[in-house]
Amino acid sequence: xxxxxxxxxxxxxGLQMVKSFCPSAAKQAWIAAEAAAGVTEIQVCSxxxxxxxxxxxxxxxxxxxxxxxxxxxxxxxxxxLKGAQRGFEAGVHKLGYVLSASESHNLSNVRRSTDExxxxxxxxxxxxxxxxxxxxxxxxxxxxxxxxxxxxGEVSADVVMRLAEKYVEYGADELxxxxxxGYANPGQVRDLFTRLRSVVGDVPVSAHFHDTRGLGLANxxxxxxxxxxxxxxxxxxxxxxxxxxGASGNVVTEDLVFMFEAMGxxxxxxxxxxxxxxxxxxxxxPGEPLYGAIARAKPPKGFRAASSDSAR
Amino acid sequence: xxxxxxxxxxxxxGLQMVKSFCPSAAKQAWIAAEAAAGVTEIQVCSxxxxxxxxxxxxxxxxxxxxxxxxxxxxxxxxxxLKGAQRGFEAGVHKLGYVLSASESHNLSNVRRSTDExxxxxxxxxxxxxxxxxxxxxxxxxxxxxxxxxxxxGEVSADVVMRLAEKYVEYGADELxxxxxxGYANPGQVRDLFTRLRSVVGDVPVSAHFHDTRGLGLANxxxxxxxxxxxxxxxxxxxxxxxxxxGASGNVVTEDLVFMFEAMGxxxxxxxxxxxxxxxxxxxxxPGEPLYGAIARAKPPKGFRAASSDSAR
Numbered sequence: 315x316x317x318x319x320x321x322x323x324x325x326x327x328g329l330q331m332v333k334s335f336c337p338s339a340a341k342q343a344w345i346a347a348e349a350a351a352g353v354t355e356i357q358v359c360s361x362x363x364x365x366x367x368x369x370x371x372x373x374x375x376x377x378x379x380x381x382x383x384x385x386x387x388x389x390x391x392x393x394x395l396k397g398a399q400r401g402f403e404a405g406v407h408k409l410g411y412v413l414s415a416s417e418s419h420n421l422s423n424v425r426r427s428t429d430e431x432x433x434x435x436x437x438x439x440x441x442x443x444x445x446x447x448x449x450x451x452x453x454x455x456x457x458x459x460x461x462x463x464x465x466x467g468e469v470s471a472d473v474v475m476r477l478a479e480k481y482v483e484y485g486a487d488e489l490x491x492x493x494x495x496g497y498a499n500p501g502q503v504r505d506l507f508t509r510l511r512s513v514v515g516d517v518p519v520s521a522h523f524h525d526t527r528g529l530g531l532a533n534x535x536x537x538x539x540x541x542x543x544x545x546x547x548x549x550x551x552x553x554x555x556x557x558x559x560g561a562s563g564n565v566v567t568e569d570l571v572f573m574f575e576a577m578g579x580x581x582x583x584x585x586x587x588x589x590x591x592x593x594x595x596x597x598x599x600p601g602e603p604l605y606g607a608i609a610r611a612k613p614p615k616g617f618r619a620a621s622s623d624s625a626r
Numbered sequence: 627x628x629x630x631x632x633x634x635x636x637x638x639x640g641l642q643m644v645k646s647f648c649p650s651a652a653k654q655a656w657i658a659a660e661a662a663a664g665v666t667e668i669q670v671c672s673x674x675x676x677x678x679x680x681x682x683x684x685x686x687x688x689x690x691x692x693x694x695x696x697x698x699x700x701x702x703x704x705x706x707l708k709g710a711q712r713g714f715e716a717g718v719h720k721l722g723y724v725l726s727a728s729e730s731h732n733l734s735n736v737r738r739s740t741d742e743x744x745x746x747x748x749x750x751x752x753x754x755x756x757x758x759x760x761x762x763x764x765x766x767x768x769x770x771x772x773x774x775x776x777x778x779g780e781v782s783a784d785v786v787m788r789l790a791e792k793y794v795e796y797g798a799d800e801l802x803x804x805x806x807x808g809y810a811n812p813g814q815v816r817d818l819f820t821r822l823r824s825v826v827g828d829v830p831v832s833a834h835f836h837d838t839r840g841l842g843l844a845n846x847x848x849x850x851x852x853x854x855x856x857x858x859x860x861x862x863x864x865x866x867x868x869x870x871x872g873a874s875g876n877v878v879t880e881d882l883v884f885m886f887e888a889m890g891x892x893x894x895x896x897x898x899x900x901x902x903x904x905x906x907x908x909x910x911x912p913g914e915p916l917y918g919a920i921a922r923a924k925p926p927k928g929f930r931a932a933s934s935d936s937a938r
Contacts, residue, residue, distance in 0.1 A: 467928025497926040500847045501889035527926070528881045528919030532844040535812045539851070569840045576841075577813035607840030614809040614839070616779025 317543065317579040317620070320570055321355040321520070322348050324548035324595075325376070326391050327564055329369050330360060331553030332602050338372040340598030342379045347594055348549070349380075351587035352621070353567075355387035356380065357410060357546075361397035377404040389454070393424060398438040402448045410490060411435050412456035415473050416463035419494075423458075432480050439485035455481030456490040456522075460506065462497025471506050475513050488518040490546070493533065496526025500536035507540035520544035523565045525551060525605075530565035531573055538574075545570060550592050550604030562605035568592075572608040575619040582621055585613065629855065629891040629932070631667065632882055633832070634660050636860035636907075637688070638669040638703050639876055641681050643865030644914050650684040652910030654691045659906055660861070661692075663899035664933070665879075667699035668692065669722060669858075673709035689716040701766070705736060710750040714760045722802060723747050724768035727785050728775035731806075735770075744792050751797035767793030768802040768834075772818065774809025783818050787825050800830040802858070805845065808838025812848035819852035832856035835877045837863060837917075842877035843885055850886075857882060862904050862916030874917035880904075884920040887931040894933055897925065 325345060329336050345356050358380045359373040373390065380388040389408035392398040401409045413431035414420035420428045435455060442448045459466075460474045478489055491510065493503075503521075510519055521537040521544070523530045534545055547570045551562030571583050589609045596604060613619075637657060641648050657668050670692045671685040685702065692700040701720035704710040713721045725743035726732035732740050747767060754760045771778075772786045790801055803822065805815075815833075822831055833849040833856070835842045846857055859882045863874030883895050901921045908916060925931075 462926050462928075464927055467926065495926075496923065499885060499888035526919070527884065527923045528843055528878070529885055531840055532847045532885065535844045535847060566840070572839065573811060573841055573844065576811035607838065611808065611839045614774050614779070614807075615776055616774075 315580060316354075316582040318538070318574050318581055319354065319544040320567060320574070320581050320583060321357065321389075321544065321546050322353050322549060322567055323357040323522070323546045323564060324550070324552050324567070326357040326360050327546070328548040328550075328552035330367060331563055332369075332599060334599040334602050335369060336598055338375050340594060341372070341376050343594050344549075344591060344598075345376070345380050345386075346383060347591045348588065349383040349386045351591065352581070352583040353588070354385065354582065355389060355408070357389045357391060360391040360393070361400040361404075362391075362393055373400070374404050377406055381405055392438070395434055395437050395441065399441060402442060402445065402451060406451060408452040408454060409438070410454045410456050411438060412458055412492075413477070414458040414463070414494070415469045415477060416459040416466045418465040419459045419463045422465065428477065432477070432484065435481065435486070436484040452487040453485065454488045454490050454520075455486035456492060457481075458492045458494040460491045461493040461502055462495065464495050471509060474506065475509065478510055478514050482514050482517050486517065488520065489514060490520045490522055492522035492546075493524055494522075496524040496529070498523065498533050499529060500532045503533045503536040504540045507537050507542050511541055518544065520546065522546040525562045525565050530562075531569060534565060534570055534573070549588070550595060550606055550609075552595065552602060552604060566606035569606050569608050572613065575621060576614075576617065578620045580621045584621070585619055627892060628666075628894040630850070630886050630893055631856040632665065632879060632886070632893050632895060633667040633669065633701075633856065633858050634665050634861060634879055635669040635834070635858045635876060636862070636864050636879070638672050639858070640860040640862075640864035642672060642679060643875055644681075644911060646911040646914050647681060648910055650687050652906060653684070653688050655906050656861075656903060656910075657688070657692050657698075658695060659903045660900065661695040661698045663903065664893070664895040665900070666697065666894065667701060667720070669701045669703060672703040672705070673712045673716075674703075674705055685712070686716050689718055693717055704750070707746055707749050707753065711753060714754060714757065714763060718763060720764040720766060721750070722766045722768050723750060724770055725789070726770040726775070726806070727781045727789060728771040728778045730777040731771045731775045734777065740789065744789070744796065747793065747798070748796040764799040765797065766800045766802050766832075767798035768804060769793075770804045770806040772803045773805040773814055774807065776807050783821060786818065787821065790822055790826050794826050794829050798829065800832065801826060802832045802834055804834035804858075805836055806834075808836040808841070810835065810845050811841060812844045815845045815848040816852045819849050819854050823853055830856065832858065834858040837874045837877050842874075843881060846877060846882055846885070861900070862907060862921075863918055864907065864914060864916060878918035881918050881920050884925060887933060888926075888929065890932045892933045896933070897931055
């Protein structure tokens, strides 16, 4: 009974950016509370080496706890084959792999070319297929910096199309296209997703926006107009942006839910319960600012969430 | 050479909301600097009784100074016939009149029914037409709370259509439709403006959004998609919202300019020079917070403004 799907990526993308250390118990409380509010998919951690991001040392524990939430799709990020293997062993339902459309950004991020990254993804697909128990794990091909890059500036849409086609050829179950550094504008979003959907056919495509330049919600609306119905977001826009002090990070989950529900689109998420989850984060990470408009302004008088209508 | 027109309303709508008193010299410097940055229309004050809003005691002086800016359309707000007469006498190029689509809001705001407000507008048109010197003053019919109201909640689109038709019948040269309290969502914006344009034909319609719930830019994009090309905005989103502490006021001028220029639409406004105008306001009103993303995050690497392309 959902028109759009909003996926929480805060426990991964938000926590990746913050300096504070989030205790496992708080992560679990956060994930459980969002699942209870109606969020059906949460990216709970990143299977990176512990020495690279100590925040994710407790991946196994967090995944195990999340798997107990009824109906929740438990996803995680894996930047390489080794991380993917850890993810499979932990029992995630979905793994997100990531490479950058910008060669320079990919080199700087994972120290290899995008072609090498693609071949690594191919090996991850083969690894999954080699083990009966892992066959149902969905593999999402992520394309970072798809709308621009802090090193190269403009990123060609042709490059994004080529990467998407390769991902599909190598066995990606879905694609996730990201405006990693907040460069996208609504016209570009509309054009890129329209073109991408014609290129990849039935393979589901989701959008991942950052709000660095204030356009996160406008870009989400533009993506919706281009037929995208699955969106990543982060509660409270947590994490900010390393390149823009004071700017929020991912598009804010509760603001995105509000926008769609106000438009009459069912997210299946209870907005009030979602907003209440901010308290868990504020308590666990008192030094980290939370962003977002709807938690502060409250919904309009007489506001009826589309999801609550359908529940009547 | 403009694809969209962004009108600065900060000296009126922004200053109307702030507690600090803005000296005339600062208003003049602000207006002059925005005109120099390429802003072609500025709402410079409101002809309300001085005892109601002392901030606007210097309307005559501010208008006289603004009229010296070459090519600038000098507009002002007039809430009633008496204010309009003062505006005509001051020599403005355009007067914005305002009534609320919500009866309760109109009663609370100007202590009369919307029908009485419309008749007052009719008298303003007659007053203008009665004087040879005033005949060229454009009269804009404003419809406040067109997307919802803090008193009534939902506002019917039928009411907005009726008011728009009456405005046109009584001689409005253009219409300005406002989401006064930040209730609008992009779907509603698209639908209302699409319908309104079919109702009022060739009469120009502009949009006025507040960013109370974070949807100001998404709503602007939705209005653009519905054919609207003229938008009100306020530098730094100054003024905030009395109903939502910490929320910005009008949609932020520089963010709106950035969005359109990034989309390849020429605003004719130099973004860097526009952002620099914030310093004038910060110096004059040090206690007032300024909002906005692009001033903080800076444009993307390799960003080419559409307006700068056309100037080559």
